[in-house]
Amino acid sequence: MNLSLTTRQGEGYVIVEASGRLVAGEPSTQLRELVKRLTAEGARSFVFNLAGVSYMDSAGLGLLLSIYATVRGQGGEVKLANIGDRVKDLLKMTKLTEVFQIFEGENLALAAAKQQQ
Secondary structure, three states, X not given: OOOEEEEEEEOOEEXXXXXXXXXXXXXXXXXXXXXXXXXXXXXXXXXXXXXXXXXXXXXXXXXXXXXXXXXXXXXXXXXXXXXXXHHHHHHHHOOHHHOOEEEOOHHHHHHHHHXXX
């Protein structure tokens, strides 16, 4: 299954909904190019809704870290929402739950963003 990405605006954040497999190759390139385009257009804050991501390999994980570093370096925010058990386990194993802000839903991520402002 390929990676499917959709975007929409929500309270100052770009919400990126991903579904499929976030793995090395075309899926990672697809997400990298999307975020690159959005940041070039001025987007600085993102919520990645990963509810539909069934599998993520080390390349997908590395890409999320790269996006996080780039966006944070530009003064933006990255939040993860609706991560599945497999992805959550991967983030826990790699201790990245201490890096990413993770929320049970998009609305919770956006509410937390509003409180941080």
